[in-house]
Amino acid sequence: MTALLELKDLTRSYGSLAAVDGVDLKVMPGERHALIGPNGAGKSTLFATVAGTLRATGGQVLFSGADVTSLPESERARRGMLRTYQHSSLFLGCSVLDNVALAVQRVHRVAHRFDRAAWRFRRAEAEANRHLDSVGLADRAGAKAAALSHGERRQLEVAMVLAAQPTLVMFDEPTAGMSAAETERFVELIQRLPGNLTLLIVEHDLDVVFRLADRVTVLHLGRVLASGPPERVQGDPQVQQAYLGTARTEDLFIEAGDR
Numbered sequence: 128m129t130a131l132l133e134l135k136d137l138t139r140s141y142g143s144l145a146a147v148d149g150v151d152l153k154v155m156p157g158e159r160h161a162l163i164g165p166n167g168a169g170k171s172t173l174f175a176t177v178a179g180t181l182r183a184t185g186g187q188v189l190f191s192g193a194d195v196t197s198l199p200e201s202e203r204a205r206r207g208m209l210r211t212y213q214h215s216s217l218f219l220g221c222s223v224l225d226n227v228a229l230a231v232q233r234v235h236r237v238a239h240r241f242d243r244a245a246w247r248f249r250r251a252e253a254e255a256n257r258h259l260d261s262v263g264l265a266d267r268a269g270a271k272a273a274a275l276s277h278g279e280r281r282q283l284e285v286a287m288v289l290a291a292q293p294t295l296v297m298f299d300e301p302t303a304g305m306s307a308a309e310t311e312r313f314v315e316l317i318q319r320l321p322g323n324l325t326l327l328i329v330e331h332d333l334d335v336v337f338r339l340a341d342r343v344t345v346l347h348l349g350r351v352l353a354s355g356p357p358e359r360v361q362g363d364p365q366v367q368q369a370y371l372g373t374a375r376t377e378d379l380f381i382e383a384g385d386r
């Protein structure tokens with residue numbers, strides 16, 4: 128099977144520092160792939176380079192077999208590579224429904240350019256309601272986005288990403304700043320997403336990682352230290368060594384291991 132996302136010798140340097148240093152990685156269709164590593168390992172830089180927010184300084188990003196390395200983020204998104212942001216990108220003054228309907232219309236403007244506006248709007252609303260339902264926000268459709276809690280805003284962002292009809296969704300620390308209850312709701316939401324959707328998740332909460340991911344890649348000093356099923360990665364002595372002395376050692380080897 129062809130990988131949906133393949134990174135070949137991907138590098139992103141800042142001057143003499145290679146924040147991402149020759150990364151090879153394959154993400155297969157439908158995979159839930161988590162990217163972890165100690166602080167400064169290069170996770171955010173790798174994520175942004177894959178999404179097209181940052182340009183690679185070497186190597187390649189292949190999506191569905193096509194080289195997208197030199198394409199801007201907007202063109203990668205048009206091809207089905209969608210990312211979320213740590214900072215909210217909502218229209219806070221608009222209703223929850225309108226936020227999603229606008230995201231739906233962005234796709235339809237291209238696909239159905241010649242439809243009548245009123246018909247297009249009704250169709251966008253119907254689709255938006257379906258996406259809100261799938262992220263558990265159907266009963267908040269009429270509320271202003273500004274009135275949503277932090278966790279609900281992240282749910283709304285997922286609905287907006289789904290509206291763009293992605294094949295790959297890249298989550299940037301999705302549960303950062305969430306309460307335990309919000310995190311739980313969010314994990315359940317991700318687990319309910321269609322199985323054919325491929326996910327790449329950068330996440331600090333290792334409990335979330337080990338619940339969601341079927342493959343985990345550990346970065347250290349810009350390089351891939353280990354990559355494989357969660358239980359194998361957890362037991363890797365090199366990974367243990369890399370985390371040693373960081374605040375997250377316990378998370379990785381006690382909490383996650385106890386489940």
Ligand SMILES: Nc1ncnc2c1ncn2[C@@H]1O[C@H](COP(=O)(O)OP(=O)(O)OP(=O)(O)O)[C@@H](O)[C@H]1O
Binds near residue numbers: 144146164171
């Ligand atoms: N704009 C920049 N200019 C120079 N160096 C940078 C820049 N952004 C990141 N770096 C450096 O690149 C390395 C990787 O940083 P990055 O933020 O990608 O790591 P990370 O794994 O996401 O860390 P964290 O878990 O703390 O968010 C670090 O040494 C960092 O200091």
